[in-house]
Amino acid sequence: MATNRTFTMVKPDAVEANNTGSILGMITEAGFKIVAMKYTKLSAEQAGAFYEVHKERPFYGELVEFMSRGPIVAAILEKDNAVEDFRKLIGATNPAQAEDGTIRKRFAKSIGENAVHGSDSDENAAIEGNFFFSGLERF
Numbered sequence: 001m002a003t004n005r006t007f008t009m010v011k012p013d014a015v016e017a018n019n020t021g022s023i024l025g026m027i028t029e030a031g032f033k034i035v036a037m038k039y040t041k042l043s044a045e046q047a048g049a050f051y052e053v054h055k056e057r058p059f060y061g062e063l064v065e066f067m068s069r070g071p072i073v074a075a076i077l078e079k080d081n082a083v084e085d086f087r088k089l090i091g092a093t094n095p096a097q098a099e100d101g102t103i104r105k106r107f108a109k110s111i112g113e114n115a116v117h118g119s120d121s122d123e124n125a126a127i128e129g130n131f132f133f134s135g136l137e138r139f
């Protein structure tokens with residue numbers, strides 16, 4: 001059912017660098033419609049829960065600290081083939097490997113501080129959207 005929706009966050013590094021507007025511009029220019037959006041800040045506990053799948057990875061502590069250090073913008077996006085197309089738009093996790101024209105190529109500083117999040121499957125897009133938004137906050 002959620003094949004045309006994905007979930008994103010503008011991460012703390014990009015919000016701090018005042019790149020929120022430019023990133024949202026690239027997202028809407030690429031044909032994604034914003035169906036839910038909020039400016040908020042994750043606690044360490046919430047960031048840890050959101051990235052729980054990476055709990056055993058060596059970078060988990062660093063990731064939780066980074067994702068909770070400042071405000072983020074969370075959004076649900078709608079487009080045909082949303083999950084796959086959005087992963088293409090954001091580019092590789094490591095900006096050194098991200099293709100030209102991608103959000104991470106343009107705005108990410110490092111593999112850890114990489115400007116944006118994008119869901120990796122329809123199932124996770126639904127879980128992640130539900131993590132941030134109630135039914136009353138989607139239009």
Ligand code: ATP
Pocket residue numbers: 054059062063092093111112113114116117118119120
């Ligand atoms: P995201 O889930 O945020 O969209 P991703 O799917 O491209 O990113 P994941 O493998 O899910 O990459 O990793 C989640 C996040 O953990 C990365 O975006 C990055 O912020 C951080 N991360 C991943 N690998 C490393 C690493 N080797 N060192 C430091 N941080 C890392």
Ligand code: MG
Pocket residue numbers: 118119120
């Ligand atoms: Mg991921």
